[in-house]
Amino acid sequence: MKTKPLQPTEAELDVLRILWEHGPSTVRFVHERLRRHKDVGYTTTLKIMQIMTDKGMLERDTRRRQHVYATLYQESETQQMLLDRLLESAFGGSAAKLVMQALDPQRTSPAELRQIRRLLDDMEKERS
Amino acid sequence: MKTKPLQPTEAELDVLRILWEHGPSTVRFVHERLRRHKDVGYTTTLKIMQIMTDKGMLERDTRRRQHVYATLYQESETQQMLLDRLLESAFGGSAAKLVMQALDPQRTSPAELRQIRRLLDDMEKERS
DNA sequence: TTCTAACTACGAAAGCTTTCGTATTTTCAT
DNA sequence: ATGAAAATACGAAAGCTTTCGTAGTTAGAA
Secondary structure (H helix, E strand, O other): OOOOOOOOOHHHHHHHHHHHHHOOEEHHHHHHHHHOOOOOOHHHHHHHHHHHHHHOOEEEEOOOOOOEEEEOOOHHHHHHHHHHHHHHHHOOOOHHHHHHHHOOOOOOOHHHHHHHHHHHHHHHHHHO | OOOOOOOOOHHHHHHHHHHHHHOOEEHHHHHHHHHOOOOOOHHHHHHHHHHHHHHOOEEEEOOOOOOEEEEOOOHHHHHHHHHHHHHHHHOOOOHHHHHHHHOOOOOOOHHHHHHHHHHHHHHHHHHO
């Protein structure tokens, strides 16, 4: 039985995003990506990824010298977990409240709005 | 000029939720509420609220012996900030992706879905 | 007035995250 | 084979959050 995905910290999420986007990667690769947005030392990145492995967030293939790390939880799974947490901690559990805040017309494009509307239509259909 | 609302921690959010719901309150009151969900000492609650005041999240009226604390940031303001952070850190900035995750049919009631649909309708109207 | 209950102030421990320096190991080109 | 480059391992410092114990203060009842 698979346990629930753990709460990633901010630095851990930075790593996860890169792994989700690019698939299994070396520390060097992840680090280079991180450096685009953040000035941090190589051993810091290494340590974070080692800790994540200890925590059971990542697995690694140590057959080669450059260890290859992979995520143990799907992106959607983790997103759902973070969303649930925010929902509980800040929106009193109301998804509608959260969604309405998120759909700030200033920031949401018409295309995205259409996409969401389609989703609602689909859900309506499946319900009947 | 008003500065941006600060990042509340988990324990700080617990306090904020109570203050948002009930308005300016004493430590005693907040603490009693917290105790419903969490076993924690009185001085812990006090300390958290004092720290929040130092950070500029709360203000307090010390004229009476029982200090009365009030939030310095609106609920919606803080929710938006937390949402933006989640959006960036876990959803690549796509509100649509976030909303579709949030609208898990398993958990979202038909009433809430109707509410969101209405919101979309209103936004459509205002856009034209 | 005096004692007690309840409050605030303060400091510090414990736990977690983030960071990096140093040591060790491995690979590969020369 | 040997040295340089690059990787991993490890430990520990620094910073933040959370927690609580203790001390000092104030208000109000007896």
